[in-house]
Amino acid sequence: MITTEDRKAVLKEFMQKVKEQKHPESQLIAILHKAQELYGYLEQPVMDEIALTMNIPTAHIWGVATFYHYFNLKPKGRHTISVCLGTACYVKGAGQVLEAIKKELKLEIGQTTQDGMFTLAETRCLGTCGLAPVMMIDEKIYGNLTPKKTVEILNSFKK
Amino acid sequence: MEGKKITISIDGKLYQTQEGLTIMQAADQMGFHIPRLCYHPKLSIEGACRVCIVEVEGMRSYVASCAYPVSDGMKIHTNTQEIRRARRDIVELILDNHPQDCHTCERDSNCELQRLASSMGIRKRHFEGERKQYDKDLSSTSVVRDPNKCILCGRCVRICSEVQKISNLGFAHRGFQTVVMPAYNMPFKDSVCTACGQCINVCPTAAFVEKVYTQDLFQKLNDPKIVKVAQIAPSVRAAIGEAFGLEAGRAMEKELTAALRRLGFDYVFDTQFSADLTIMEEASEFLERLQGKGKLPMVTSCSSAWMKCVEQFHPDMLENISTCKSPMSMMGALIRTYFADKIKKEPKDILSVAIMCCTAKKYEAARPELMVNGLPAVDMVVTTREIAWMIKSAGIDLLHIKGEDFDEPLGLSSGAGVIFGATGGVMEAAIRTAYELYTGETLLDIELESLRGFQGIKEGAITIDGKEIRVAVAHGLGNAVTLLDMARKEPEKYHFIEIMGCPGGCIGGGGQPYAGLNSIPLDEECLKKRAHALYDLDRGKTIRRSHENPDVQRLYKEFLGRPLSAKSHQLLHTHYKAKEPRGIIPQELKVR
Numbered sequence: 001m002i003t004t005e006d007r008k009a010v011l012k013e014f015m016q017k018v019k020e021q022k023h024p025e026s027q028l029i030a031i032l033h034k035a036q037e038l039y040g041y042l043e044q045p046v047m048d049e050i051a052l053t054m055n056i057p058t059a060h061i062w063g064v065a066t067f068y069h070y071f072n073l074k075p076k077g078r079h080t081i082s083v084c085l086g087t088a089c090y091v092k093g094a095g096q097v098l099e100a101i102k103k104e105l106k107l108e109i110g111q112t113t114q115d116g117m118f119t120l121a122e123t124r125c126l127g128t129c130g131l132a133p134v135m136m137i138d139e140k141i142y143g144n145l146t147p148k149k150t151v152e153i154l155n156s157f158k159k
Numbered sequence: 160m161e162g163k164k165i166t167i168s169i170d171g172k173l174y175q176t177q178e179g180l181t182i183m184q185a186a187d188q189m190g191f192h193i194p195r196l197c198y199h200p201k202l203s204i205e206g207a208c209r210v211c212i213v214e215v216e217g218m219r220s221y222v223a224s225c226a227y228p229v230s231d232g233m234k235i236h237t238n239t240q241e242i243r244r245a246r247r248d249i250v251e252l253i254l255d256n257h258p259q260d261c262h263t264c265e266r267d268s269n270c271e272l273q274r275l276a277s278s279m280g281i282r283k284r285h286f287e288g289e290r291k292q293y294d295k296d297l298s299s300t301s302v303v304r305d306p307n308k309c310i311l312c313g314r315c316v317r318i319c320s321e322v323q324k325i326s327n328l329g330f331a332h333r334g335f336q337t338v339v340m341p342a343y344n345m346p347f348k349d350s351v352c353t354a355c356g357q358c359i360n361v362c363p364t365a366a367f368v369e370k371v372y373t374q375d376l377f378q379k380l381n382d383p384k385i386v387k388v389a390q391i392a393p394s395v396r397a398a399i400g401e402a403f404g405l406e407a408g409r410a411m412e413k414e415l416t417a418a419l420r421r422l423g424f425d426y427v428f429d430t431q432f433s434a435d436l437t438i439m440e441e442a443s444e445f446l447e448r449l450q451g452k453g454k455l456p457m458v459t460s461c462s463s464a465w466m467k468c469v470e471q472f473h474p475d476m477l478e479n480i481s482t483c484k485s486p487m488s489m490m491g492a493l494i495r496t497y498f499a500d501k502i503k504k505e506p507k508d509i510l511s512v513a514i515m516c517c518t519a520k521k522y523e524a525a526r527p528e529l530m531v532n533g534l535p536a537v538d539m540v541v542t543t544r545e546i547a548w549m550i551k552s553a554g555i556d557l558l559h560i561k562g563e564d565f566d567e568p569l570g571l572s573s574g575a576g577v578i579f580g581a582t583g584g585v586m587e588a589a590i591r592t593a594y595e596l597y598t599g600e601t602l603l604d605i606e607l608e609s610l611r612g613f614q615g616i617k618e619g620a621i622t623i624d625g626k627e628i629r630v631a632v633a634h635g636l637g638n639a640v641t642l643l644d645m646a647r648k649e650p651e652k653y654h655f656i657e658i659m660g661c662p663g664g665c666i667g668g669g670g671q672p673y674a675g676l677n678s679i680p681l682d683e684e685c686l687k688k689r690a691h692a693l694y695d696l697d698r699g700k701t702i703r704r705s706h707e708n709p710d711v712q713r714l715y716k717e718f719l720g721r722p723l724s725a726k727s728h729q730l731l732h733t734h735y736k737a738k739e740p741r742g743i744i745p746q747e748l749k750v751r
Contacts, residue, residue, distance in 0.1 A: 025745070044343055048740070057326030057743045058342035066331040 007038040011046070015053045028056060028064055032071055041072035077112040077119035079157060082136045086125035089133040093146070097133050098122070100147035104154055117157070165231035170238060182224035182235055183211055193237055194246060196253075196275060196363060197312035198225040201662075201681055202321055205313045209249050210275065213237045221245060247279045253310050255286040257364070264308070264365050269673045271363030272310060293338065298346035300525045301354035301370055301518040301669075306338045309366035315339060315358035322662060324637040324744050325468070327352045339366070351471050351742040353636065355464035355660045356518030356669015361680045369518045369670060373545050373552075379510050380423035386502065386509045389424040390490045390569075391415060393431050393580035394516035394665040395543045397692040401685075402547035402672040403557050408688030410696050413562025418555045419514070419546075420563060426498075429565045430513070431572030433490035434579040434588070436714070437461065438705035440731055441483045441585075442593040443722035445655055449628075454478045456631075456646055456653040459585050461485045463519035464660030464669075466735055468636050472744060473643060474737035479656075482732040486579065487513050487520055488529045491536025492730040493569060497718045501568065506534055513540045516580070516668035519660065528733055542670025571710040574697030581690040582634035582664035583610035583617055586657040590621055590630070591704045598624050605703060611690075613663060613683055616642050618653075630655045635662040640744055666690055 014034045018027045031054065035046050042065050051058045065071045083089075083098045098109075101120060105113050112119045128134050131143025135150070142153055162179035169186055176185040181204075186193055197208040204226045212221035216234040221242065224235075236242060254276060261267050293306040313330070316339060320326040327341050327350050341350035358367040380387055396412040416427045441459070448457050460466055460481045469476060484492070491513070495506040513520060517540075523529065524537040541549070550557050564570065575591050578584035587607045594602040609619040610630070615638040620629045631653045633642040639658045646653055661667045663686035674680045702708060719726050 047342075051743050052741070055743060055745055057320070057329075057745060058740070059326050059329035059340075060320075060745075062340075062342040062344075063329035063331050067333045 008049070011035055011038055011049070012053065015050065019054070024054065025056060028054070028061065029068070032061075032065060036071060041075050043075075075112065075116070077117050079117060079137050080119045080121055081154075082121045082123040082126075084124070084126050084132070084134050084136070085122050086129070088125075088129035092132040094133040096147050097135065097145045097150050100150050101135075101154065104151050118154075165229065167229050167231070167233045167235060169235045176229055178229070178231075180229050182213060182215075182222070182227050182229055182233075185229045186213075186224065186235070186237065191237055193224050194275060194278065195225060196271065196310070197314060199314055199317070199361060199679065199681075202314060202317040202361075205317065208253070208310070208312050210246060212242065212246060212249070214239060214242055243279075247281060250276055250279045251281055251285055254281065254284065255288055256290055257310060258290070258307050259284075265368045265371070266365040266673070270365065274676070275363075289335070291335070291338075296347050297370070298348040299352065299354065299370065299522070300348070301521040302347055302352060302356060302359065303368050303370050304340070304347060305366055305368070306340070307366075308364045309339055310364060311337055311339065312363060313339070314361040314363070315367055318357045318361050322635055322637050323353070323355060323357055323660075324640050325351060325353055325355075325472075325742065326745070328358065349740070351740055353464040353467040353471075353660060354519035354522040354669075355636065357661065357681075359518065359669050360667075360671070360673075369542055369545070370521060371545060372521075372539050372541055373549050376512065376539055376541060377549065379539075382510075384508065386426070386504055387424045387512070388426045388428065388494050388498070388509055389419050389512045389514055390428045390430045390433070390487065390494075391419075391514045392487065392516050392520075392665065393434065393577055393693060394668060394671070394689065395514050395546070396696075397580060397666055397689040398516065398671045399543050399547055399557070401675065402544065403551075404675075405558070406688070407678075407685045408692045410692040411557065412696075413564065414557050414560050415514075415546075416565055417560045417563040418550045418557050421555050421560075422549060422553055424512070426566045427563075428490060428494070428569040429572050429576075430486050430490055430515075431576030431579065432565075432569045432708070432710065433486040433493065434576035434585075435573050435705035435708045435711045436489055436493075436731070437483055437486045437579075438575055438585075438588050438592050439711060439715075439722045440489075440727060441481050442589050442596055442705075444481055444483065445589065445593055446597055447723070449654065456650075456656050457481055458656045459483075459658060460735075461579070461585055462658065462660040462665075463517065463523035464636065465639065465658050467519065467522065467738075468639070468660065468742070470735055470738040471740065472640075472742035474741075475647075476643060477735055477737065479646075480735060482728075482734060484529060484731055484733050485520075485523060486576075487515065487540075488523065488536050488733075489731050490569065491524075491529075492531045493714070495531045495534055495536060496730060497714065498569060506532060511536065511538045513537045514543070514546050515540050516543050516665050516671050517661075518542060518669040520670075531730065543668075544670055544672055547672060568710055568713065571708060572700075573705050573708045574700040574703035575705045576708070577693050577696045577700070580665045580693050581611070582613070582659050583607070583632045583657065584664065584693070585659075586610050586619070586630055586632050586655065588705060589655070589657075590628075592706045593628075594621065594623055595704065595706060602704075611694075613686065616645075628654045630657070632657045634659045634664050634667075636660050662686070663690070666693070 018024045047061050133145045134143045162177035174189050193211050196210040197205045206223045206226040211224045213224045214236040296304040316328045319328045396410050400409040419427045458479045494511045499506045521540040524540045575588035591605050617632040633639045666689040
């Protein structure tokens with residue numbers, strides 16, 4: 001299993017390599033990606049470490065990390081549920097599907113369950129309107145959902 | 160370098176100008192004042208607010224004149240009906256996401272946004288939409304951040320990173336959710352903010368203001384059981400007139416003293432007295448270091464923002480920092496001891512108030528290591544702006560009040576104490592005294608021109624007893640970084656360094672009156688006039704060297720003994736420690 005020390009070392013090595021290149025300061029986004037890949041999200045001590053190593057003020061790193069949606073500032077669950085709230089899904093009952101998930105897992109959009117199992121996200125159109133309403137858990141699409149069917153799918157992950 | 164001469168047309172008339180200028184700069188030279196908001200001549204171009212748009216013939220859309228360069232034959236229109244309407248819409252949209260609480264706002268009648276809206280002729284709100292709602296950050300002793308008032312012009316972000324090189328502020332999130340904040344949205348008190356208050360000075364609205372203590376002070380001034388004592392910093396007298404509509408540059412120490420007595424202060428002392436005392440201690444400390452007892456170059460410690468900056472950004476230089484407390488804290492320590500004894504009062508029954516040009520002094524006053532026998536040396540710090548408001552609020556006519564003198568025994572000062580307020584002043588004052596302490600001879604040529612003025616870093620040298628003493632002066636925390644780097648590279652280069660946290664020194668402090676109708680924040684002309692007010696006061700004094708101040712001599716005779724005595728060390732000196740979070744100064748990165 002990869003330890004915190006390993007992650008630290010990998011990130012450090014990555015930054016050292018960046019520093020040897022021209023304009024290392026312009027590689028901040030790449031470094032943040034690497035950190036997120038290693039840690040799953042960007043936590044403050046990791047951003048502090050990047051700031052010190054790269055000599056970039058933390059306020060600037062914070063600005064970049066909060067600007068781009070693909071950086072997570074909070075730990076994510078093992079599985080990410082993305083409920084499509086696009087037009088087609090919405091008219092076919094995505095709202096009820098979303099409510100069922102919220103109720104079952106006791107969380108709001110953007111939050112993670114206490115056991116660290118699920119993170120709930122909303123999305124717009126996954127390109128599978130024929131299956132509406134749909135949700136995506138990690139990389140897999142689940143279509144023709146009803147609130148009941150949705151809860152069953154969630155339960156299947158708990159086993 | 161002069162650019163190539165070109166011809167442009169503005170509003171139908173031809174003008175000669177040169178290549179390399181922006182439309183706004185060229186127009187400024189021709190007597191046009193294109194409305195503007197995020198632009199500041201001392202800061203990088205942001206182009207964020209779009210208020211300064213103009214029409215350029217042949218361009219598809221309006222351009223931001225602050226950012227767009229002129230070119231030969233360019234035809235510019237600054238004031239067509241369409242431009243006026245577009246510009247007004249832009250300002251209305253900014254106002255739409257801004258609280259409608261002008262009459263209860265700290266910047267009421269002194270707000271750039273308010274003035275801009277008025278000049279646009281906005282008399283009605285056309286847009287009503289969602290408005291941002293955030294909590295104020297009241298955690299700092301000095302600076303209050305109110306994101307609801309923020310219009311995202313970015314001047315604070317730029318001054319903090321470009322001029323002060325602190326980079327405490329940045330834009331976080333995006334679009335409608337954008338907020339100016341320190342990293343991780345941490346409370347100001349836990350951030351790398353040095354409390355210099357320059358964000359307050361450049362903010363066009365009230366998104367940054369000082370922590371205000373005026374109501375608390377009014378209440379305490381009405382308490383008959385306590386003795387109310389004030390001290391006034393040099394730079395306050397050089398600028399307070401501006402808050403009453405006067406041109407910059409009129410010194411008002413006597414009027415201010417009289418006004419403070421009317422407000423209810425029992426004693427009014429002069430921080431310039433303790434500036435003289437600082438010089439006695441600091442010059443003596445310097446001479447000791449020069450003789451091998453301690454590290455060189457010695458660096459001054461008067462500026463509170465600078466001290467916090469050292470602790471967080473330059474902890475490697477802590478041994479170089481003079482152990483002298485600031486004049487404010489020295490005065491506070493004397494008020495609680497020497498003065499309390501003189502008037503036979505318990506130190507706790509004295510209210511010690513400092514009237515300062517500075518927001519960081521509020522932070523300094525709260526430092527636990529500066530306490531004197533368990534009491535803060537200074538109970539409360541109010542800025543020039545706050546005291547100006549109190550004077551107006553109490554119905555005191557500062558402009559026509561009969562001037563009064565400071566109180567004894569902490570009110571008399573030399574010319575050397577006066578010039579502390581301008582960059583280079585502490586060094587000049589220290590040299591006047593160190594020279595004589597060391598050689599026993601009087602330094603005749605005491606106006607050290609090379610240390611005056613607003614160049615970022617100034618150098619000078621003086622020969623003391625055959626030895627060349629090299630000194631340097633920096634003002635503004637960004638210039639301080641450059642100077643320190645020079646001193647790190649060549650430790651022998653300088654013997655003595657003066658650093659002031661604010662551009663111009665204390666006269667440009669974060670608590671000084673806001674720029675008026677005809678000036679801009681940090682206007683160098685205004686700083687020059689304030690500095691001249693101090694240099695004139697110096698020239699008008701018969702005593703111009705700190706060691707000749709008879710009341711300082713008396714203080715040593717009756718109470719302290721001599722400079723650097725055990726008692727002096729106990730009351731007038733301190734030590735600073737490295738602090739977290741560590742500040743980061745980027746080398747080349749262009750940080751927004």
